[in-house]
Amino acid sequence: AQRVTQPEKLLSVFKGAPVELKCNYSYSGSPELFWYVQYSRQRLQLLLRHISRESIKGFTADLNKGETSFHLKKPFAQEEDSAMYYCALRARLWGSEKLVFGKGTKLTVNP
Amino acid sequence: KAGVTQTPRYLIKTRGQQVTLSCSPISGHRSVSWYQQTPGQGLQFLFEYFSETQRNKGNFPGRFSGRQFSNSRSEMNVSTLELGDSALYLCASSSPLENTEAFFGQGTRLTVV
Numbered sequence: 193a194q195r196v197t198q199p200e201k202l203l204s205v206f207k208g209a210p211v212e213l214k215c216n217y218s219y220s221g222s223p224e225l226f227w228y229v230q231y232s233r234q235r236l237q238l239l240l241r242h243i244s245r246e247s248i249k250g251f252t253a254d255l256n257k258g259e260t261s262f263h264l265k266k267p268f269a270q271e272e273d274s275a276m277y278y279c280a281l282r283a284r285l286w287g288s289e290k291l292v293f294g295k296g297t298k299l300t301v302n303p
Numbered sequence: 304k305a306g307v308t309q310t311p312r313y314l315i316k317t318r319g320q321q322v323t324l325s326c327s328p329i330s331g332h333r334s335v336s337w338y339q340q341t342p343g344q345g346l347q348f349l350f351e352y353f354s355e356t357q358r359n360k361g362n363f364p365g366r367f368s369g370r371q372f373s374n375s376r377s378e379m380n381v382s383t384l385e386l387g388d389s390a391l392y393l394c395a396s397s398s399p400l401e402n403t404e405a406f407f408g409q410g411t412r413l414t415v416v
Contacts, residue, residue: 235306235408236393284399
């Protein structure tokens with residue numbers, strides 16, 4: 193079975209501080225991992241996917257297969273980073289596009 | 304390209320009624336997935352359609368059904384509504400052949416009273 197765990201429901205940091213949102217997954221095969229973000233009153237949108245290895249809005253995430261983790265990091269948080277962040281796994285079993293989501297972490301960046 | 308469009312944005316229904324939600328995917332995307340989002344359970348997969356065929360189904364009762372048309376537009380139907388069906392229903396489209404990520408619509412907020 194596929195499972196994604198985001199241990200922190202809420203995370204609060206001050207502007208300029210580093211931030212790390214944790215994500216652990218359970219899947220026996222080779223997963224695709226994503227971070228989606230939902231800003232207030234906006235649709236869910238992709239932030240990062242592990243295969244692209246990009247840095248978006250200063251965020252990075254590295255897939256660690258040994259620790260089955262895909263933590264999201266940013267060295268200096270900004271107030272506009274305040275949002276809900278969801279880690280998701282796509283198994284592509286039998287060609288399926290099904291995403292399994294974690295419960296999400298609400299990030300608040302205080303001034 | 305226009306994004307994923309869901310209609311209607313808001314719905315209020317009475318227990319026992321049925322409801323149909325619509326999703327228009329991004330042009331060229333042949334896969335459409337549906338998710339239920341609630342504060343308690345988060346985002347849960349309902350089902351996925353590809354080229355008019357249901358390819359995967361989540362753990363929801365048979366009251367939840369869907370279909371996809373030849374133009375890739377999709378509808379989901381919930382019959383005999385229960386109070387617990389109140390949720391935000393999200394549709395996502397993707398192109399497996401191009402290995403795209405899933406693009407989400409703004410959702411339909413269903414309230415069952």
